[in-house]
Amino acid sequence: MRRPRVRRLACAVALTLGAAFLSPGVQSAAAADPYQVLVFSKTAGFRHDSIPAGITALQQLGAANDFTVTATEDATAFTPANLAAYEAVVLLSTTGDVLNDTQQSALKGYVDGGGGFVGVHAAADTEYDWPEYEDLVGAWFRSHPAIQQARLTTEDHVHPATAHLDDTWTRTDEWYNYRSNPRADVHVLQSLDESSYSGGEMGGDHPITWCHEQQQGRSFYTGLGHTIESFADPDFRQLLLGGVQYAAGAVGADCSAGGPGPDPGGDSVEAEAYTSSSGVQSAAHGSASGGATLGYIDHGDWAGYSSLDTAGATALTARVSSAGAGGTIEVRSGSATGPLLGSVDVAPTGGWETFTEVTTALTAGTGPLFLRFTGGAGALFDVDRITLTRAPATEDEGSSNVHLFYYPWYGTPEGPAGSWRHWQQGGHTPPDSIGADLYPKLGPYDSGDITGAVDQHMKWVQRSGAGVIVYSWWGQGGYEDSLVGDVMDAAARHGIEVAWHIEPYGGRTAASVVDDIAYLEGKFGDHPAFYRDAANGDRNAYYIFESLRIQDWSALDAVKDTAIVLAQTTDTSKVDHFGGIYTYDGIAGATAPGWKNAGDYAKANGLVWAPSVAPGYIDDRAVPGNTTPTLGRDDGASYDLEWNNALDPAIGGDPTWVSVTSFNEWHEGSSIEPASSSPPPGHGYETFEGAYGKTGEAAETAYLDRTAYWADRFEQQLRKRG
The missing domain is CATH 2.60.120.260 (Galactose-binding domain-like)
Structure with missing residues (x-):
């Protein structure tokens, strides 16, 4: 418990700050006079049943503290003229993309010009396609465990949102993990003690409530407030009140950014x-x-x-x-x-x-x-x-041990390809009707659109936590080969590296593959995005799709010291001369046949083992009449099952890498690339609706975020192995 003299000091400082703020000055009227607060609770994804309780609580707090609350879910309220009537805007558990470009600009201009922003709980699960919003809210949501009790540490005993709290506060809520640690850019008011609950993934330094200056304005965010009961809790209501009063400029506070946590790292x-x-x-x-x-x-x-x-x-x-x-x-x-x-x-x-x-x-x-x-x-x-x-984790660095199969074979008439490529598979007529059971968020794109589609792909790969794409390559001089340099440039801009998927092009032999490796090494080996695995002799990886088509691979002995060449099989009698093994088959990952044996064999013989996991499989529109089984996504349960199989030593056999089928193989419905939540009607497209509890636009990126979760789990496992 805090000592009484500390509590008296905190209150005295808070009163002094308040008195100073009330002295004559530019903002003194805001503190002395009643003011208006806008509460916005529109959702485009999961909708919290606590929203009505939150609105009521804010209205009650306003009635008792000289501010009036206007509650709305109408995004047209976000205009410069309308926002000027409010001292603070509260985003109460909003989810997904709820503002258009004009409304986003109005909100940013309002706060930058001196307005106040308050984000509550799922406000961090909002506006993922608006980069400036991450700066405004402080950090974007990543994941959460089940609702449970946890202990919070009060880091600021003076700020009006937390001055009433003791050193620690134990309460029940849904505890968010965030994609990045905001500490360097915000003033942390509370942090979570990850040893007091299960499912914390911030490495021990886990801010949960913070504030910061936003040019001339003020921003406050708390990750608390998932439950209905939260808004009846006096301590939480006081925290919420202090946040609103600070954001509105009604009370002063030190929200200068930066500083170490209570137990950094x-x-x-x-x-x-x-x-x-x-x-x-x-x-x-x-x-x-x-x-x-x-x-x-x-x-x-x-x-x-x-x-x-x-x-x-x-x-x-x-x-x-x-x-x-x-x-x-x-x-x-x-x-x-x-x-x-x-x-x-x-x-x-x-x-x-x-x-x-x-x-x-x-x-x-x-x-x-x-x-x-x-x-x-x-x-x-x-x-x-x-x-x-x-040791502190490196920010924004993807796992070099998680590899995403990447397909650069798409084209459009308006793009560099000059014609439809692949989207028309199965006899379809793009752009509305394509050869896939899911519809890309980007629509049918051209793989040569480097500054558009490809650059966005690399941003999404970065978000997925993977550090390597495995480039589908169909031989020297082909369409995919012509795009390699530009795609690698885009990858390098986002810290992504490139390995190779050597496809069964016409005339492929073991000798031609050796020649291909020399060609790729010679042409791109000095590129900063050229993957080299430091743990395996700084060699790149060459996955050989359908390696069983060729019986004699002895030619690979010529490149074994410079390249890791992986066979696609779990039959260990078929991997002579190879440097590794992978599976690719997304359906098989659900039962993992032969995985343990393949992993054990690889470990005993100094080979790389890279089992492949997939979120699902369906190719009905791409291959009409096909009898290949499908694997439903089951709202993410299938993907989790395959990752669990890969990381369970009793099933997956201690993988060196995990390969993901796929980033964007749209024909087979295995993509983690965002799929549109509102595809063209009348074609029977599936969506990611319901994945990991997300709906609407928020569900579009669900598999990217889940990949990041599993990539982190895999890296932790690798560290434990030593």
Whole structure:
């Protein structure tokens, strides 16, 4: 609990700031006079049932605090003239794209010119195609676990939204993960303690409520407010009120951006919250951060923490006290007798209520955290809180171990191709009728439209968390070959690398593939987007589609030191001379036949293993009358099943890479590229509606975002493997 003198200081500073703001000046009238607030709650995706409760709460807060709320779902309210009547605009759990370009411009101009913006909960799940909105709200939504209880840390005890809160606040809500950590660009008011709940994916530094200056205006956002019950909670209502008052300019606050978090790059837990132990007990201490410590520690005792993984940890810090003999904390991974990662001595502090911090550097670990305690006779010391520090993740860098099959074979009459390519497959007449059961968000595009479609593709690949596209290549001098350089330029602009899918072009032989590899290496090997796997000798990857068509691949021995060539099969008797194995088949990924055996064989023989996962499969419109089975997406469950199969060592056999079928193979309905939520009517197109609980335009990017989730999970698994 916070000390009373800190609370008095916080209140005094808040009053001082308020008084200063009320002194004569440019904005003093806004603080003294009643004002208007616009609450906008339109949704184009998932609709929260808490929206009516939120509107009512804001109206009640306004009636009691001299502002009037106008609630609307009419986006035409966003004009410069209309917005000028309001001191603040609240986006209350909006979802999807709810404003057109003109309305977006009006909102940005309003805030930049001195207006106030308040975003509540799903306001972060809004306007993904408007880049400036991410700056306005602070960060875009990425994912969330199930509704559950969690502990929040108050980082600012002076801001009017959080001045009433204690150091920690435990409550139940839906806890958002965000695509990026906004801390460097905002002023964080509250953060989530990821050790207090399951499903946090922000690496231990998890802002959840923040504010920032937006040119001449002000922005406030809170990720809280999913549930109806939230809006009846006095503490949450006070937080909401403070946010509105700050945004409206009715009270002042320091919202300067930047600064480290309470535990940057780390994971913390109350030491008494162990999940296994020997000898130790919880001991009550009024001055401990959670009101208790890990106590009654004698020589040889230990405690384990299943929620804290030592993978990637570089240091451990413990808050300790001792009126006893003191001793040593041994940091181990996996078990109480597991590998010793580091140790730190704890000297007597002069009393059980006198705390200090001790820190030790750690070597690399691969399992849950265990602490073992050694020393002399009797009680040694108490441990209040422990923190693992981790190396910070690189922002916006996709996983080089997740590869998306990419198809540059499309063309349009108006584009560089000069005619329809592929879209007409199955006897269709583009643009409305195409050879696919899903309709691209971009419409039928030209793969040579580098600054348009292709550049957007690379942005979406970046959003997916994948770092590599596998370029469908049909031989030297072909259409796809003519686009390689320009596509690689676009990829490089977004930090994406390019590997190769060698397709069964006419006359393909093992010898011609060796020649193709030399051609691609010679022509593009110095390009910054040319993929090279540092973990495998800086070699590029060449996936050979339908490799079983050719019986003798001994010619590949000539390139084994410079290229990783992957066979498409799980039959390990067919992979002689290859450097890796992949599957491609999106339907088979649901049952993973032969995956474990292929993975084990690859590991034993020094080969790359890259099983392929897919969100679904349907080719009815592209191949009328085809009897190939389909694999329904099942709102994302099929994709999750295949990823789970790939990452489960008992099923997937410890993959080196995971390949995704596909980014944009529209004919087979396996794309994660956004599909239109409103395709041309009358053709029976499917959509991504319902994927991962999203609807409308918000569902269009659902599979990109889910790929990012799984890419992160895969990278975590690889780090644990060491």
